[in-house]
Amino acid sequence: MDQFVIALLSVLVMSIVWLIKVFLNSAKRTPPLPPGPRGLPILGYLPFLGKNLLHQFGDLARQYGPIYKLYLGNKLCVVINSPSLLKEVVRDQDSIFADRDANIAALTASYGGNDIVFSPHNSRWRAMRKIFVREVLSSSSLQASYNLRKDEVKKAIRYVYNNTGERVQVGELSFRTELNLIMNMLWGGIVEGEEGQRVGHEFREVVIKLVDLLGKPNIGDFYPVLARFDIQGVKKEMEGYVQSLDRIFEEVIARYRQKLSGETKKQGKTDFLQVLLELKEKEDSEMSMSLTHIKALFVDIVVGGTDTTATTIEWAMAELLNNPKAMEKVQNELSEMVGLNSEVEEFHIPKLKYLEAILKETMRLHPAVPLLVPRSPTQTSIVGGYTIPKRTRVFINIGWIQRDPSIWDSPSEFKPERFLHENENCDFSGNNFHYLPFGSGRRICAGLPLAERMLMYLLASLLHSFEWKLPDGETVDMSDRFGIVLRKITPLLAIPTPRLSEPNLYA
Incomplete structure (x- = not known):
């Protein structure tokens, strides 16, 4: 009996030793979390965040390399800073990293994540x-x-012509042009004239504030247990903006339904709103849309199609005013390809290679959304030999990658020529992992085809129709203000002079 007990104990001890060894080997095989700043207990790195997160993330990239982590309160964040690791996220493991880590403001703005973006x-x-x-x-x-x-x-060009010799706020002009276009694409001429101007003004006021609030640090995002208290009032403020948009949407939808009820059959092009309302009636269809989905989609299109595009146009004009040789070169190209006796048409766009290079270089230096929209893995994954736990907030730092000196020659200089030579194959499709102003993979910007056309068309028209100069004694302030959208701190004011040969081209 004693021998049996001894044997049993021996087997038990050996089993325990084996289990410990297996556990230790398993632990050794699990890659560690990425490196990163230590931060403080409970608070993490929150106390050390500055006003410009983009610049701060760049400093951390210099210190910790292509991937690092930081805790913001209870939230684990990982920042990707290299093309090779970016490829692992947006291509090799795209389906795992295709979810969003939407903050409280984003969930509120998107009607609870019922849109495309969030x-x-x-x-x-x-x-x-x-x-x-x-x-x-x-x-x-x-x-x-x-x-x-x-x-x-043409309306934008006519407005500038009527303000010849006066200061024109380039970003505001671009925003208004984009907004008017999008409203017409969404619901046609359902609101026109003075009323259309009123609706457009309301949209502009709300959209800019809404976008700024999306990027505002919120204690409820870092400590979910505190979210319901809305300590900073972010959710309440965003709900106010959404209610303002909601009133506009409800009014437009009601008018559109009334208009459709009086028509036997809509002739010509079908507006996007009509398509959505027809899908709403197909409740048993996989493609059916609720009213909430329609309004959430409108927020995506209005917000995503105005502020980012207007900001890019403003940065491009600012860079050209700072670089007279590039300005001269692009206007010579326009004179040759379009002619001073003609206005720009979209069929001219494919011929404007230097203008395209200017736009690409602008978006390299000033990507509209420099950290893209954060992703979140649906399961624990390995990236660059490091563990990324499930539900981590993952930032893709294209603001850093597109200025990385190991990738780009003279990375801080405005050199459009780089996209005519060694980087001529770079485009906006998301396949060049060192250049991704619109993102990549399943979550690439849905509005890319329209944005690309409108950016080129509006920028070409402004540059071809007018000479531009700064007010006397002024220089271009190129400092930026970080938010979810990277804006200029100081709005660009420039003075136009007509450039075309015939006044009737501005009529």
Whole structure:
């Protein structure tokens, strides 16, 4: 009996030793978290955050390399700073990292994540994106909406012409032009004249504040247990902006329904709102849309299609005013390809290679959304040999990657020529992992085809129609203000002088 007990104990001891060894080996095989600043207990790195998160993330990239972590309160964040690791996230493991880590403000603005930008990666998201791409961004839809783009660009040119010799606020002009275009694409001429101007003004006021609030640090995002108290009032403030947009949407939808009820059949191009309302009636369809989904999608299109595009136009004009040789070169190209006796048309755009290089260089130096929209893995994953736990907030730091001196020659200089030579194959498709101003993978910017056309068309028209100069004694302030959108701190004011040969071209 004693021998049996001894044998049993021996087996037990050996089993325990084996289990400990297996556990230790398993622990050794699990890659560690990425390196990063230590921060403070409970608070993490929050006390050390400055006003410009983009610049601070760049300093941390210099210190910790291509990937690092930091705790913001209870929230684990990982920042990706190299093309190779970026590829692992947006291409090799795209399906795992396709979810969003939406903050409280974003969830509120998107009607609870019922849009394209902040929705989880699921069948509803795929259906909404498919509808948007098919009805708004297909080649046939973009061609059908060309006259809308042309009309709005002509209005912008006429406005500038009427303000010859006066200061023009370039960003505000671009924003207004984009907003008018998008409203016309969404619901046609349902609100026009003075009322249309009123609605446009209301939109502008709300959209800029809404975008700024999306990027505001909120204690409830870092400590979810405190979210319900809304200590900083972020949720309440965002709800106020959403209610303002909601009133506009409800009014437009009601008018549109009334208009459709009086028509036997809508002739010509179908507005996007009509498509959505028809889908709303198909409740048993996989592509059906609720009123909440429609309004959330409108927020995406209005917000995403105005502020980012206007900001990019403003940065491009600022860089050109700072670089007279580049300004002269692009205007010579426009004179040659379009002619001073003609206005720019979209068919000219493919010929304007230097203008395209200017736009690409502008978006390299000043990406509209420099950290993209944060992603979140649906399961624990390995990136760059480090563990990224499930539900980590993952930032892709294209603001750093697109200025990385190991990738780009003279990375801080405005040199459009770099996109005519060694980087001529760079485009906005998300396949060059050192250049991703619109993102990449499943979550690439849904509005890319329209944004690319409108950016080129509006910028070409402004540069071809006018000479631009700064007010006497003034220089261009190139300092930026970080938010979810990277804006100039000081709005760009420039003075136009007509450049075309005939006054009637401005009529």
